[in-house]
Amino acid sequence: xxxxxxxxxxxxxxxxxxxxxxxxxxxxxxxxxxxxxxxxxxxxxxxxxxxxxxxxxxxxxxxxxxxxxxxxxxxxxxxxxxxxxxxxxxxxxxxxxxxxxxxxxxxxxxxxxxxxxxxxxxxxxxxxxxxxxxxxxxxxxxxxxxxxxxxxxxxxxxxxxxxxxxxxxxxxxxxxxxxxxxxxxxxxxxxxxxxxxxxxxxxxxxxxxxxxxxxxxxxxxxxxxxxxxxxxxxxxxxxxxxxxxxxxxxxxxxxxxxxxxxxxxxxxxxxxxxxxxxxxxx
Amino acid sequence: xxxxxxxxxxxxxxxxxxxxxxxxxxxxxxxxxxxxxxxxxxxxxxxxxxxxxxxxxxxxxxxxxxxxxxxxxxxxxxxxxxxxxxxxxxxxxxxxxxxxxxxxxxxxxxxxxxxxxxxxxxxxxxxxxxxxxxxxxxxxxxxxxxxxxxxxxxxxxxxxxxxxxxxxxxxxxxxxxxxxxxxx
Numbered sequence: 433x434x435x436x437x438x439x440x441x442x443x444x445x446x447x448x449x450x451x452x453x454x455x456x457x458x459x460x461x462x463x464x465x466x467x468x469x470x471x472x473x474x475x476x477x478x479x480x481x482x483x484x485x486x487x488x489x490x491x492x493x494x495x496x497x498x499x500x501x502x503x504x505x506x507x508x509x510x511x512x513x514x515x516x517x518x519x520x521x522x523x524x525x526x527x528x529x530x531x532x533x534x535x536x537x538x539x540x541x542x543x544x545x546x547x548x549x550x551x552x553x554x555x556x557x558x559x560x561x562x563x564x565x566x567x568x569x570x571x572x573x574x575x576x577x578x579x580x581x582x583x584x585x586x587x588x589x590x591x592x593x594x595x596x597x598x599x600x601x602x603x604x605x606x607x608x609x610x611x612x613x614x615x616x617x618x619x620x621x622x623x624x625x626x627x628x629x630x631x632x633x634x635x636x637x638x639x640x641x642x643x644x645x646x647x648x649x650x651x652x653x654x655x656x657x658x659x660x661x662x663x664x665x666x667x668x669x670x671x672x673x674x675x676x677x678x679x680x681x682x683x684x685x686x687x688x689x690x691x692x693x694x695x696x697x698x699x700x701x702x703x704x705x706x707x708x709x710x711x712x713x714x
Numbered sequence: 715x716x717x718x719x720x721x722x723x724x725x726x727x728x729x730x731x732x733x734x735x736x737x738x739x740x741x742x743x744x745x746x747x748x749x750x751x752x753x754x755x756x757x758x759x760x761x762x763x764x765x766x767x768x769x770x771x772x773x774x775x776x777x778x779x780x781x782x783x784x785x786x787x788x789x790x791x792x793x794x795x796x797x798x799x800x801x802x803x804x805x806x807x808x809x810x811x812x813x814x815x816x817x818x819x820x821x822x823x824x825x826x827x828x829x830x831x832x833x834x835x836x837x838x839x840x841x842x843x844x845x846x847x848x849x850x851x852x853x854x855x856x857x858x859x860x861x862x863x864x865x866x867x868x869x870x871x872x873x874x875x876x877x878x879x880x881x882x883x884x885x886x887x888x889x890x891x892x893x894x895x896x897x898x
Contacts, residue, residue, distance in 0.1 A: 669897030676892030
């Protein structure tokens, strides 16, 4: 007991505040690389121009400390908390929310959280969405994902029947992309979680968005499906900004897990090209 | 090759009728911002016989909720938001003379029909390019509903704001046409 490592939640608060700023102002390196590869692969002149502008936008944001996108997102915060760690100094979720409050204020980020019916803005971008889980070790790994509303609105969950199977899953992913069209700011990234339960599928779909673009999925079945879905989605021709082109999607992340004998849950989390995510290990 | 039109609001029928989908448009002058909450307020005001917060005749509206202006800036990041959420309010505003809407994403059939009827256009800005779009904005001032925060109505003065015509008054839709050559 006495040998437990301790972390004051004030450190988590301050780290969250910093990560909010970094995430919203600096395009992640993997996304930049994917946009550059997209630019090289794009056949449409308009599509090439859009991708060039998006890279230019990231440069301006970094140089001028401006957010990449005015939608600085609802702050989704993932925490992997080591089970051999003792958190002191107060409540973890309160500390995360305080970090979001400070980060959004300090970095001039848009506060985009409101009451669902009155639409009254909470004024400080809280409450954040906090997903904490206990993992082995004595560290805290945290990720801040500011999630934009436009792409989140295009996300879908399906309770596919076992009879519809894998073909049904592919059809519904494509249906989601077609319905979204230009709305979620393509080129998009797709987080696709298959199996488990309704709730778990949605959470895993979001969690896949923490993966690095271009990384290889260790599950060969998921890796094969990622590549097949990517081709299908790019064949829609929706293209950058939805104005037509070959680069509709920068990457598909698939997570497959067993499910109930009656079920085949499928969650498709649509992410825009401003795929912001920053992480830290404490 | 696409053509480029320079337009200064307020716009008239001749300005909008000349545009075809895919045309580049550079707007210089005064435009107004409005997104979800502001549209609800504007249309409620109109239904109650009140004046809208800005003259709708010939007006250009930009669907944007900018991020706060950092010190020394007129505005923060200011890219377009997804337009379909404004669809239910749009025909009323077109009827009262709104001539152009700036946003991103598809419009509904009813809005497209109203655009053709009232000779109005829908112009696309690049979604997710908020820092780049902010460069075209030279003045910004909240003129209505300050309590809505990022959703307040702002008067913007813009210079050569880069846009593309997505829906023209002739029924064209760039989102449908543009992808044809790249669909497999």
